[in-house]
Amino acid sequence: MKFPSSLTRLLPLGLLACTLTGISASAQAPAKDSSNTLWYKSPAREWEEALPLGNGRLGAMVWGGIEREKISLNEETIWAATKSPETTLSSEFVHVNKRKRQLALEGKYDQVRKVTPANAGIPPGATITKKTVEGSFRGEIYNPLADLYLHFGSTESIPRDYRRELDLETAVSTVRYTVDGVTYKRETFTSFPDQVIVVRISADQPGKISFSSRMHRRENTDGDEYRWHPSVESRFFKDLPPPGQPVVTVLGPDHFSFNGATAPASVRFSAHFKLAAKNGEVSALPAGFRVKAADEALILITAATDFKGEDPDRQAAAHLKRLAGVSYGELLQRHLNDYQPLFNRVDFSLEKGPASHLPTDKRVQAFQRGVTDARLRGAPRDSDLFKLLFNFGRYLMIASSREGTLPPALQGIWNDSLLPPWKGHHTSDINVEMNYWAADVTNHPEAHRVLLDFFPPRLAEVKPYAEVNYGARGVTFGGMSQWGLRASQSGDWTSFPGWIAQHYWEHYLFTQDRKYLRKVAYPYMKEVALFYLDNLFEYPGRNYLVHGLPEYSPENTFTYRENGVAKPGSASLGTTMSRAIIGELFANTVQASAILGVDAPLATDFQAARSRLSPFKIGRHGQLQEWLEDFEEPEPHHRHLSHLYPVYPGYEITRTSNPALFEAARTSQQRRLAQDSMLTGWSNAWHLCLAARFGDAKLATELLDSFASKFLLGNLFSTHSRQGGSTLCFQIDGNFGVVAGMAELLLQSHDNGIHLLPAKPETWRTGHIKGLRARGAFLVDIHWKNGVLLKAAVTSLVGGRCKVRYGEHVIEFDTVAKGTYALDASLKLTAN
Incomplete structure (x- = not known):
C-alpha cells in the first residue's frame, strides 16, 4: 500500500x-x-x-x-551560527546613550534609534576603551x-x-x-x-x-517557506x-x-x-x-x-x-x-463534555466549530479539553526543562527546519519569560531552576558591559542564546535582566528557600538593581526619576507630533514596562535584603530611588499609558501587553493597592481586544492571565474559547500566525502561558493571601484541582460543584501564617511544616 x-x-x-x-x-x-x-x-x-x-x-x-x-x-x-568580530565593549556607547537621552528629552523620538558612535558627538580626543571579540557567535539558528x-x-x-x-x-x-x-x-x-x-x-x-x-x-529549506515572514526569515535565507x-x-x-x-x-x-x-x-x-x-x-x-x-x-x-x-x-x-x-504532583479534573470521547484532533475541530458556528452557540462545551490542554502544557514543561539542560527556546526542543520561525531563538521580550510563568504555581520548581541556573555562571563575563558601555555598577545584558548572554551596548532594551530578576524573587516566594535566596537569587537581583540605580536621572522640571536609557515598549510604536507633523517613534524615556520592572525590582531587593539581614545602606538607596520613580499615568482614553507621554497609538490592538506588566506577571497594580490604576489597566486590555486582530497564542494566553487578575470570569471564558479555536493544532501545539494570519507555526510559549492563565483562574496568591476560585470560568461548573502551589510555600487543593466552592485543603511546606479568601469569606491561621488544613465551603477549618 x-x-x-x-x-x-x-x-x-x-x-x-x-x-x-x-x-x-x-x-x-x-x-x-x-x-x-x-x-x-x-x-x-x-x-x-x-x-x-x-x-x-x-x-x-x-x-x-x-x-x-x-x-x-x-x-x-544543535545550532548553526556564524562567527564574526563583534565590538562588545566600548566607552563610545556612553556617549551614544547620552545623545539618545538628549534627543528623547527634545522630543525628537524618530532620531533616537539612529544614533551611532559616528554621529553621537563624541568630543575629539576623548579616551575610548574598546574590546572586540573575534569569534563571537552571530545569527544562531x-x-x-x-x-x-x-x-x-x-x-x-x-x-x-x-x-x-x-x-x-x-x-x-x-x-x-x-x-x-x-x-x-x-x-x-x-x-x-x-x-x-x-x-x-x-x-x-x-x-x-x-x-x-x-x-x-x-x-535545504524547501517546503518551509509557508512558515516564514517576509520581514523575518526571508531576509536570512540568502x-x-x-x-x-x-x-x-x-x-x-x-x-x-x-x-x-x-x-x-x-x-x-x-x-x-x-x-x-x-x-x-x-x-x-x-x-x-x-x-x-x-x-x-x-x-x-x-x-x-x-x-x-x-x-x-x-x-x-x-x-x-x-x-x-x-x-x-x-x-x-x-x-x-x-x-x-x-x-502526578497536580491532579486537575473537569466534567466531560459531549466530545470527550473523540480523537484529540477531532475534539479540537469540534470545539472550533462550537465557537465559530453561530448555530452551535449555547451548546454544551467540551470543557474537559482544557484539562487535557493544561496537562499537556505541564507535560511539555517536564519534557523540555530538566536539570542540567538549556531553557527551551521558541519551539521548546522540537524543530524540523534548517530555518525555523525567528530562527528558533531564545527571544527575550516575552517568550523566554512566559515559558516559565506556570512552573512554580503548577508545583514544578525544578523546571524553573533550569532558567534560573542559566544566568549566574555567565554574569562575570558580561559584568564589564555595565561599567564600560554605560558607566554604571552592576550587571546588564541584551539577551540570551544557547552560548550565553548577549552584549548590551546601546540601551534600547535593558529590561530583560530586570524581568528575569522577577523570576528569581517569585521562585523564592513560592519555595521560601532562604539558602537559595542568599546564594542565588539575591546576588543576581542586587547586581541588576545596581545597574538601574546608576542609570536613573531626574527628568527636567518634573521632580521624578526615570530610567536614563530610552527604550522601546516591546515591538510597539507610537505617533508623536513635532511642529504639528505626525512622526513615528519607538524608543522613549520612562516606558511603563521599564518603570514597572525597575520599581518592582527595587522593592523585591529591599525585601530580600531585610530577610537576609544584609546590605542595609544599599537597601535604603533602592527604597529612596523607588519612592521617586515616575508615576504610572492614565491617558486620554482612560487607559494605563504605555509610555510616559500620552502618545497616539497606531496599533491600540497590538499583540504585546507590555504596559500591563504591573498587573501580570507583576502585581504592583492590584484592585486593593490602587483601584484607579487597576481600572485604567483594565481599560487598556479592553482597547487591545476591541478589534479581533489577535494573531498569537502567547498574546491570547497573556490576556487570559490578565483576565484572571481582573477577576473577569466571563472574559476568561471568551479567551479560553479564543485560544482553543484559533491557536491550537491537532496535537495541541500552540501557534503563532504568519503571513498576516494565513498560516500558523508552532510556538511553545502559548502552551505554557495558557497553563499559567488557567492556574491563575483557580488560585491566586499575589495579593495578601491565597484567593480560591478568583475567576473560575462559568463553563467549568464542577471539578477539582489538587497540588497547585501558592506563594508562602503552600500546596492547595480545591474542589467545586455547581459553580461554587465545595471544599479545600492547604498543606504548609515550611510553616507560617496562612490567609485564605473565597468570595466574602476570609480565614487566617498558623501552620506547621508539613501540616495539612482542611476547609469547608465557608472556609471553616474542619477535620482532615
Whole structure:
C-alpha cells in the first residue's frame, strides 16, 4: 500500500482519507477515555501533527506511519551560527546613550534609534576603551538532528483498528494497528535517567517483525517557506549556507552511527543507533540495519554534540555502552520512576463534555466549530479539553526543562527546519519569560531552576558591559542564546535582566528557600538593581526619576507630533514596562535584603530611588499609558501587553493597592481586544492571565474559547500566525502561558493571601484541582460543584501564617511544616 503525496490533488476527500491513512472507515479503533491521552485514528501527515517526546535534552516527534514510521530527532545544542568580530565593549556607547537621552528629552523620538558612535558627538580626543571579540557567535539558528525512518514494507490489506497516542501519565507514545490478523505495536519514550530514546516494536504473533532503517537530514529549506515572514526569515535565507553532509558509519549488524555538523561548522553532532531483536535475522545495510522475521525489536538512540567541547561520537557511544544488557522493562521502569512523580504532583479534573470521547484532533475541530458556528452557540462545551490542554502544557514543561539542560527556546526542543520561525531563538521580550510563568504555581520548581541556573555562571563575563558601555555598577545584558548572554551596548532594551530578576524573587516566594535566596537569587537581583540605580536621572522640571536609557515598549510604536507633523517613534524615556520592572525590582531587593539581614545602606538607596520613580499615568482614553507621554497609538490592538506588566506577571497594580490604576489597566486590555486582530497564542494566553487578575470570569471564558479555536493544532501545539494570519507555526510559549492563565483562574496568591476560585470560568461548573502551589510555600487543593466552592485543603511546606479568601469569606491561621488544613465551603477549618 502506497502513500503518494500527489494523490492529495486527485482523489475525492473520502477516498483520500482512506488512501493516505490506510485505515478502513468501517473498522475504527474503539473509543477510549481520553482524559490524559492525546490519540488519533490516523498517522501524522506533517511535522505539526506528530507527537512530541523529550527529556529536556533529546527531543523526538513520532509520526506513527504504518508502512513507514518517521521519528524526527532533536538535540538541544544543535545550532548553526556564524562567527564574526563583534565590538562588545566600548566607552563610545556612553556617549551614544547620552545623545539618545538628549534627543528623547527634545522630543525628537524618530532620531533616537539612529544614533551611532559616528554621529553621537563624541568630543575629539576623548579616551575610548574598546574590546572586540573575534569569534563571537552571530545569527544562531536552531537545527534538527535528523529523521529516522523505519520501513515495514507495503501491504495490500487495509489496516484496521489504527490508534496513535501519547499518554501524558507515562510520557510514552504508542502506535497500534492490525494487518492480516496480526496486531502490531510500537512504543517510544525518551528517558531522562538513561539519556536515551527507546523504541520497541512488537506483534501479537511470533516472527512478524520485519523492517529496515534509514537516516535522512534535510539539505535545504524547501517546503518551509509557508512558515516564514517576509520581514523575518526571508531576509536570512540568502545568507543560509548549505549544511554539511552527515556520515553514516556501520559499526556492526546491529549498530550504526550518524555524524555531522551544522553549517557553518558551529556544532558537531553524533547519534548512535543500537538494535536488539528477539529471534529473527539482523543484518547491516550500507546506512543502517535490517530486521527480518523477529518476534520483537528494540532500538536505542543516543545523541551528543561538542557544545561543551567534548567529542560527540565518544559521548554518544559511551551512553550506549552504559545501557548494555538493560532490558526494555528496566528502561521503562526507570523512566516511569523519574517522570511520574513529577507529572502526578497536580491532579486537575473537569466534567466531560459531549466530545470527550473523540480523537484529540477531532475534539479540537469540534470545539472550533462550537465557537465559530453561530448555530452551535449555547451548546454544551467540551470543557474537559482544557484539562487535557493544561496537562499537556505541564507535560511539555517536564519534557523540555530538566536539570542540567538549556531553557527551551521558541519551539521548546522540537524543530524540523534548517530555518525555523525567528530562527528558533531564545527571544527575550516575552517568550523566554512566559515559558516559565506556570512552573512554580503548577508545583514544578525544578523546571524553573533550569532558567534560573542559566544566568549566574555567565554574569562575570558580561559584568564589564555595565561599567564600560554605560558607566554604571552592576550587571546588564541584551539577551540570551544557547552560548550565553548577549552584549548590551546601546540601551534600547535593558529590561530583560530586570524581568528575569522577577523570576528569581517569585521562585523564592513560592519555595521560601532562604539558602537559595542568599546564594542565588539575591546576588543576581542586587547586581541588576545596581545597574538601574546608576542609570536613573531626574527628568527636567518634573521632580521624578526615570530610567536614563530610552527604550522601546516591546515591538510597539507610537505617533508623536513635532511642529504639528505626525512622526513615528519607538524608543522613549520612562516606558511603563521599564518603570514597572525597575520599581518592582527595587522593592523585591529591599525585601530580600531585610530577610537576609544584609546590605542595609544599599537597601535604603533602592527604597529612596523607588519612592521617586515616575508615576504610572492614565491617558486620554482612560487607559494605563504605555509610555510616559500620552502618545497616539497606531496599533491600540497590538499583540504585546507590555504596559500591563504591573498587573501580570507583576502585581504592583492590584484592585486593593490602587483601584484607579487597576481600572485604567483594565481599560487598556479592553482597547487591545476591541478589534479581533489577535494573531498569537502567547498574546491570547497573556490576556487570559490578565483576565484572571481582573477577576473577569466571563472574559476568561471568551479567551479560553479564543485560544482553543484559533491557536491550537491537532496535537495541541500552540501557534503563532504568519503571513498576516494565513498560516500558523508552532510556538511553545502559548502552551505554557495558557497553563499559567488557567492556574491563575483557580488560585491566586499575589495579593495578601491565597484567593480560591478568583475567576473560575462559568463553563467549568464542577471539578477539582489538587497540588497547585501558592506563594508562602503552600500546596492547595480545591474542589467545586455547581459553580461554587465545595471544599479545600492547604498543606504548609515550611510553616507560617496562612490567609485564605473565597468570595466574602476570609480565614487566617498558623501552620506547621508539613501540616495539612482542611476547609469547608465557608472556609471553616474542619477535620482532615
